[in-house]
Amino acid sequence: MKFEANEVKAPRSEAPARAPRPGLSLKGRALRYLSAREHSRAELMTKLLPHARAAGDDEQAVARVLDELAAKGFISEARVAESVLHRRAGRLGNARVLQELRAKGLPDDIVREAAEQLQATEEARAYAVWARKFGRPPADAAERARQMRFMASRGFSGASVQRVMRRARDEAQPGNAPSAVSSQDEFGDD
Template sequence: MASSPASDAAKRPGAARSLSLKGRALRYLSAREHSRAELQTKLARYAAEAGEDAQAVARVLDELTAKGFISEARVAESVVHRRAGRLGNARVLQELRAKGLPDDIVQGAAEQLRATEDERAYAVWARKFGRPPADLAERARQMRFLAGRGFSGASVARVMRTATRGADERSDPFAADLE
């Protein structure tokens, strides 16, 4: 009678626990992209409860990185794709830093986002408000909303100028600002 892989793992000392850590890491990765630092934090918590040491977590993370399951570039791309449509550069970059991504990847994402911030800010403004502010109080409220979403002051000012100028009259509301 052939033995099952589970019973083989149980015969090796420490194998079941490392498989458990690896299985947990793969479960996290199957839900969404995680940076190495995020997985380190989550698995360290789990390993402490299971009586594992930090070296076991490091071995699992090294193995997953070597196999390409953990990719900092994919994490950045995923965050930018999911969040850039609703948030400004500052908030997206804050999320990337919170995930423990290296500075070079964060800077690459910043360059990518910088090119589209005005258009994204205008799209967020149009979805939320859609019409120019009626008075100064409304203008301030709209500006605070965009600033709270992480858009730069310059982008907020350009959106408000475009909104009061009448964006419906032009096909590209930011063409004049770029000249």
């Protein structure tokens, strides 16, 4: 089928205009936020206040909605902390993860518990991050400084970064590499 230059296509029939959807209630908005990820009470308050003010409500209306959701178990500060630890601890050091928890408005006791959990694994997490990013010890002082800055920017403590760099250097030394265990050594066969 050939089209002529002056041939015009017939317009499609237009769909009927939809009526605008009414705005979500504060509870509906809160549930929408919570369905995406865990939110702390402080985060939800911050997100819901502009909508409440636009609808002519006040801070007490938002507080009532949040109280109701907390009573039903939809808001849990402990779950928020657990979620952040699960998502972020594998890539970040203690300082950065704890800063994120504080920014979410979590209570000090929950932040302290998270700090205790993180402290036990910081060096192992720091080494894993270093190995993924670099994988080999620095060749010179400038490269060492660059690697250390990267680790510090991720929130790992100076002591942990120093231990990671020392471990990387020691493992790179000939004769210090972990030796393969023979089957005789492993099973005690003679």
